[in-house]
Amino acid sequence: MTAEPLFDSTQFRQVCGHFPTGVTAVTAVTAQGNVAALTVNSFTSVSLRPAKVLFCVTSSSSSFATLVAAERIAIHILSRDQEDVARRFATSGLTGTEKLAGVSWAPGPDGVPVLTGTPAILAGRRDHVITSGDHVIILLDVDHVHLKPTNVPALSFYRGQFVNPSSAAPD
Template sequence: MIGTQNPGVVEGSVVVDDDRVIDPRLFRNILGHFPTGVVAVTAIDADGRPVGMAVGSFTSVSLEPPLVAFLPDKSSTTFPKILAAQRFCANVLGDDQQHVCRSLSRKGDDKFADVDWTPAPSGMPRILGSLAWIDCEIDAVHHAGDHYIVVGRVHHLELDTPESPLIFFQGGYGGFAATDTSA
């Protein structure tokens, strides 16, 4: 519900200010109309095992110095392992890598059972078949509501294949085909 006057405490809603409430389902539904790319954020945990998570919140931040960011949920059980590593590799998934996204989105410790990878220069998992990979060191972590904003300083990056990216839109996955704008 949006625009409710003096709502008090409303179950399941977020109070924006003293006189407005945003229904979380409406918020999620409306923002679901904005397509996002899917990135696998990977690291090596303290036991030397690969860990990773799929995120739809990845962005470039700065050219000088080269910085990127992703926004993990504070309830994530994988992010503390990535934070402990102090490094991560952001793998831009292709439209044929929905299986990687599903593997890294499930609960449990063996998310990499069906994911082929090789070490990036930092040793973090670089997922084979990804469109690109960005090897980073964690530069800063900021609190942002029920998420963190994790800023990574880029040390290495490479475009592996200029194919179609995996896109998440309105609860589903797909690809993207660019049109020729030179005409």
């Protein structure tokens, strides 16, 4: 039996939001060609050998069905000058294709949309999907990485807001 928590989901969200994160734009494509695009800050690396990363998706997302069935996924670690992409990909009511209409992209491996001009990109095949509460944890076997040297700092998210770091990125 699970005890009732002594806090509500707003408090839980506020406390978790005290942890500053980077911001990623995730794109995915299924074998049938369905495309998803959404903003994600629940990204983390998992394993070095083999290279694996994960992110979490709420089951209420309209991208959910496409993501759990995806053949290929690309994770774009956004820079400070890509806040518009993060805001667009976080817009409810737009399909993946509609979200992509506003940004510069090209087809990557197996047709997964790759956002041009992104400093750091990981792409690969979807691995396990683990259901936990009202989210799923999606694991990715990374087989492509792309790094474009830049001194533009990463976009950050902190206490429910985008944060633009003022200092340049370290070399």
